[in-house]
Amino acid sequence: MWRLTGVGAGFLGVILSCGGQGQADTIDLDANTRAAVEKGMDERIALINRSAPIAVAPHQKLISAARHGEVVLYRYELTLEPGGSATPKFIKMIADDVIKSNCKENKDTRVLLDLGYELKHVWYDQQGNFVSNVLVKKQSCISAGL
Numbered sequence: 001m002w003r004l005t006g007v008g009a010g011f012l013g014v015i016l017s018c019g020g021q022g023q024a025d026t027i028d029l030d031a032n033t034r035a036a037v038e039k040g041m042d043e044r045i046a047l048i049n050r051s052a053p054i055a056v057a058p059h060q061k062l063i064s065a066a067r068h069g070e071v072v073l074y075r076y077e078l079t080l081e082p083g084g085s086a087t088p089k090f091i092k093m094i095a096d097d098v099i100k101s102n103c104k105e106n107k108d109t110r111v112l113l114d115l116g117y118e119l120k121h122v123w124y125d126q127q128g129n130f131v132s133n134v135l136v137k138k139q140s141c142i143s144a145g146l
Helices: 031-051 088-105 107-114 138-143
Strands: 002-007 014-018 054-057 060-068 071-078 118-124 130-136
Touching: 031 060, 088 107, 088 118, 088 130, 088 138, 107 118, 107 138, 130 138
Parallel strands: 071 118
Antiparallel strands: 002 014, 054 060, 060 071, 118 130
16 A cells, blocks of 8 residues: 655655555545645646647657546647558557556556546547547556556
């Protein structure tokens, strides 16, 4: 079980200490701490939106981010070669990368997932047409073995 030990000045401003097996089952937050976490998320989202578009990977730009309650939405544009298209294999690759990043590589997003937040990533082509999406939640990490 994770225990929240303080709020500081990071992406979320969350400093955690871990006991037991090292995998979070639940994180219990009081109202003030949850408000501080959400304020940190909102500040980070505002920074993303001021900095956008942000090249996050070859052929991908982060266009915007938003928070709607306990869902954080990330909107991407795929920057493919003229006439190119996002193949199912390419879409699966970027979806798998997002799940791995959110669940394992980025400790801040993993904390959000353990708090019960969901991270929705949506991809559009350069004309604004929907291409694909992936919703990452705590169960996604468990299912992926991360």
